[in-house]
Amino acid sequence: MIEEHDERETICDSVNSLVEGCRLPVKMHSTDDWPLAEIISVKEVQGVKCYYVHYVDFNKRLDEWVMEDSLDTRKVQYPRREGTTPGTGAATPKKQAVSRPPSPSSVSNEPVNGNAVLQAALQKKMSRKRKATFLENEDSQDAPPPPPQTPGPRPTGSLVAHHHDDVVTRMKNVELIELGRHRIKPWYFSPYPQEMVNLTCIYICEFCLKYRKSRKCLERHLVKCNLRHPPGNEIYRKGSISFFEIDGRKNKNYAQNLCLLAKLFLDHKTLYYDTDPFLFYVMTDFDSRGFHIVGYFSKEKESTEDHNVACILTLPPYQRRGYGKLLIEFSYELSKFEGKTGSPEKPLSDLGLLSYRSYWAHTILDILLNVKPVVENEKPQITINEISELTSIKKEDVISTLQNLNLINYYKGQYIVTLNREIIEQHSTAMEKRQIRIDPKCLHWTPKDWSVRAKW
Numbered sequence: 072m073i074e075e076h077d078e079r080e081t082i083c084d085s086v087n088s089l090v091e092g093c094r095l096p097v098k099m100h101s102t103d104d105w106p107l108a109e110i111i112s113v114k115e116v117q118g119v120k121c122y123y124v125h126y127v128d129f130n131k132r133l134d135e136w137v138m139e140d141s142l143d144t145r146k147v148q149y150p151r152r153e154g155t156t157p158g159t160g161a162a163t164p165k166k167q168a169v170s171r172p173p174s175p176s177s178v179s180n181e182p183v184n185g186n187a188v189l190q191a192a193l194q195k196k197m198s199r200k201r202k203a204t205f206l207e208n209e210d211s212q213d214a215p216p217p218p219p220q221t222p223g224p225r226p227t228g229s230l231v232a233h234h235h236d237d238v239v240t241r242m243k244n245v246e247l248i249e250l251g252r253h254r255i256k257p258w259y260f261s262p263y264p265q266e267m268v269n270l271t272c273i274y275i276c277e278f279c280l281k282y283r284k285s286r287k288c289l290e291r292h293l294v295k296c297n298l299r300h301p302p303g304n305e306i307y308r309k310g311s312i313s314f315f316e317i318d319g320r321k322n323k324n325y326a327q328n329l330c331l332l333a334k335l336f337l338d339h340k341t342l343y344y345d346t347d348p349f350l351f352y353v354m355t356d357f358d359s360r361g362f363h364i365v366g367y368f369s370k371e372k373e374s375t376e377d378h379n380v381a382c383i384l385t386l387p388p389y390q391r392r393g394y395g396k397l398l399i400e401f402s403y404e405l406s407k408f409e410g411k412t413g414s415p416e417k418p419l420s421d422l423g424l425l426s427y428r429s430y431w432a433h434t435i436l437d438i439l440l441n442v443k444p445v446v447e448n449e450k451p452q453i454t455i456n457e458i459s460e461l462t463s464i465k466k467e468d469v470i471s472t473l474q475n476l477n478l479i480n481y482y483k484g485q486y487i488v489t490l491n492r493e494i495i496e497q498h499s500t501a502m503e504k505r506q507i508r509i510d511p512k513c514l515h516w517t518p519k520d521w522s523v524r525a526k527w
Contacts, residue, residue, distance in 0.1 A: 247273070405516070439453070
């Protein structure tokens with residue numbers, strides 16, 4: 072009995088000594104796995120300690136609050152203190168030397184102030200405007216902060232890359248949202264106003280995207296809200312699927328609310344309220360009640376890097392149903408109308424990268440399988456540039472896709488593309504599953520030359 076008592080005391084002492092930055096095995100929710108996790112924040116609720124953890128090598132959308140019984144305190148890695156070095160003072164790998172900065176004490180007791188984050192974001196934008204003479208896009212994925220001589224991310228957008236060491240934005244701050252018929256658990260931080268963050272659920276109008284504190288408030292709003300579709304022009308309709316083009320300057324409130332909603336499910340971007348330089352293309356599904364938002368993508372009115380997508384998102388209730396590829400296909404259809412090649416802004420999210428690679432592979436294989444030989448009984452020939460012109464996919468993306476599929480081979484002094492039976496069968500199976508496609512005949516849209524317009 073005495074030994075058992077001592078063992079319990081040792082475990083309790085270990086739990087009490089846990090601080091932010093500690094790493095230890097944690098039982099992941101709804102699984103029997105105990106992956107290594109890092110403690111981001113600690114708070115006490117009615118005398119019970121709760122720990123906000125990030126599972127190392129897992130996406131941040133799996134971060135969660137756990138109780139003491141989910142922690143394995145036998146294998147705790149304590150954070151390295153600044154200024155301490157091992158015996159010889161030899162350089163240590165960055166993974167060990169760099170630990171997360173401790174979060175402010177207010178995190179454990181008070182909700183995150185979304186307004187403060189917005190102000191800080193806008194302040195950063197203004198300071199970058201003053202410092203930079205030339206503004207270029209940041210294309211690195213999950214890279215360390217760039218050296219001072221490298222130009223920073225474009226500061227004028229509604230959604231731009233953020234630094235991963237931002238203490239406030241590291242933790243989810245919204246528990247639940249209700250959007251139309253769906254209740255959705257957010258994946259990431261979004262700077263909704265502080266009075267909204269305190270609530271167990273934020274109620275969002277699915278037509279104008281305004282947010283309310285309760286269902287009763289939302290019901291009162293719906294009586295007065297005269298929208299049953301996104302504002303802007305409907306430029307595409309086939310069956311129940313429609314696309315609306317929204318100008319970020321003309322419909323600023325809607326665009327800002329869309330960015331707030333999107334940030335709940337996009338980790339690699341942070342929200343700025345300057346939506347003027349952007350167009351938003353919202354995809355909807357129509358029924359007797361109205362046009363329900365499925366997903367969207369945004370693009371710059373003028374892109375120096377030929378980007379045809381800035382941000383892209385399919386809302387969780389509609390994922391894994393082919394809508395992501397439909398959004399991507401629509402973005403390239405617009406590029407075809409413009410007579411340009413395009414590419415999405417980097418970095419892409421993990422899910423976005425998978426969707427784009429899949430779309431590029433299917434589109435390029437479709438071209439290769441249908442190309443006809445110039446002379447009868449000869450092998451068909453096509454160049455990378457021709458593939459790019461036919462699909463509006465940028466040349467670099469065509470080459471990377473062919474390399475990822477291992478289709479490029481060097482033969483008799485030239486590069487050739489070879490397709491084996493397995494690749495062809497996989498492609499045929501995948502294309503059969505794609506039941507919804509963009510029909511160019513249903514797109515009624517005229518590109519605008521924003522460079523010659525005096526004002527947006």
